[in-house]
Amino acid sequence: MTSGRLPWQAVSGGVLGESVEAFEKKVRDSFNRQPFMSTIGAEMISVGSGRVEIRFPFSSKLTQQNGFVHAGAVTSIMDSACGYAALSVAPEGADVLSVEFKVNLLAPGAGESFVARASVKRAGKRLAVCAADAFAVRAGEEKLIATMLATIMNMDSNPPDPGSGS
């Protein structure tokens, strides 16, 4: 299901032709319909088969009591990146839903911008397991600040009824 290609920057963009563009379009369209990503200033910077990068610039609106970026903001782009990495390899017509994730916070969120890179570790019929790392970027250097391990579920593309659960 997932290609297993690892130097994943290479596949972003449309170089692999129509099938790449189909999944990339699906992912970017969904991302663009996430107002929360826009609220925190996040943009999707690359989409590959089974891999997604999302970034936001530092903003004082996103900080906690010590002036660092709040773990919740970093977690938000890691969660979206994991979900979209799973969506990029999901069966046609399927939507995805985060079942659960775990985050380790490794260093304070200090930087000019923050990037989350997610990749699919295993894609099954119903569940995908994704991993994401988040980096703070300062003066062109990246520092690992958080890491996520997440479980994503494939589901029908009809959004769930607001009263129902997973």
Added chain:
Amino acid sequence: MTSGRLPWQAVSGGVLGESVEAFEKKVRDSFNRQPFMSTIGAEMISVGSGRVEIRFPFSSKLTQQNGFVHAGAVTSIMDSACGYAALSVAPEGADVLSVEFKVNLLAPGAGESFVARASVKRAGKRLAVCAADAFAVRAGEEKLIATMLATIMNMDSNPPDPGSGS
């Protein structure tokens, strides 16, 4: 260290006198210095010894592609609630830092408001383990939508140097 009182709504407010007010003041002061909480419209609605409640009203700015509140927003208030629950029982002068957390998403974020309730499960000298549940509130009814298990570290109250880690 942690009192183990369980009907915890009873202790919020100042009824237990000065020592309660000291920890409550510490927690509320720190919360008020978290711009990200204000960005997502969150307010701290109660503080007890080892327990904290944080709430935000629904806003379309916080939604994902299906119109539900983004898991990242709900996670953010659960994370802050866990951290502040730990801070409420931390040694005087200590600050707290989230080491890691795990979230299970149980139902879509559909409601008029969202509340996270965190309590300390075990407080050690250096580490506290906290649990939080998040609820969607609709027509006066609460529905469990997410649950968190988190590890929080006590540290000196001087904020860490932006270059350092945990």
Added chain:
Amino acid sequence: MTSGRLPWQAVSGGVLGESVEAFEKKVRDSFNRQPFMSTIGAEMISVGSGRVEIRFPFSSKLTQQNGFVHAGAVTSIMDSACGYAALSVAPEGADVLSVEFKVNLLAPGAGESFVARASVKRAGKRLAVCAADAFAVRAGEEKLIATMLATIMNMDSNPPDPGSGS
């Protein structure tokens, strides 16, 4: 330290009639086909609807380098207890599979026996979320030593082909 005994122990046994006995039989039959539980000396001490208790006595065979019980042994009974709690409420004919779990270790595994108590936090059509606490028992007193949050999947009762995944 205190007993932490939950009201649900009252429902173990057959007092609720035939439907209880059906799920209890299903759970106990499956447990008895887990050689690993027998290897670590574990027994199922109660089964309720959505709740299971598993226990093992201390044995030096289960210890780590400091003489405490290994986290892996405690995790094993928490995992089985979560799985069987989910199985007790799963649709007829369904088997269950652990998708993932997270464990916080709260105190050393020192005691005469160790008990894991799991309950279902939310059961959906395909996934259940369960929580378990593990206690060390010494001189009749229980001390909380670990806690788990787990995701369990319902699947057809035919065991998966050894070559396939989730």
Added chain:
Amino acid sequence: MTSGRLPWQAVSGGVLGESVEAFEKKVRDSFNRQPFMSTIGAEMISVGSGRVEIRFPFSSKLTQQNGFVHAGAVTSIMDSACGYAALSVAPEGADVLSVEFKVNLLAPGAGESFVARASVKRAGKRLAVCAADAFAVRAGEEKLIATMLATIMNMDSNPPDPGSGS
């Protein structure tokens, strides 16, 4: 499916001289004092700076109800591998303690043997974050069956008093 062999196996053994041998001896000595590892038939197959491999052969004593190896057995070697990876880079005289871990189970435990490979993702003064993958080996091929993300704490080498916590 493929081997997944990591470049770090090259450093096991004593090729890097005395300092390597010191940490390797510390790790192997501690591992040899874990009766539970011997109970499940586990052996440490390599130790590098910040990386450890532990393996056990299939045994019907370790299985669950469908004949696959129990998740608890696989988790046990991943936990030990993470702890020892952290110990290999811990300050001299320090011992380590698992604070928490999260495991995703990716495929049934079907194979002739099972290997856990752990590496340190970030080592701080007090806490280390480690990741481990577990593989089932069949006919010389490895298949990824589980993955762990763990937090390990450095502590004084005196074992904790059995009554105390973290």
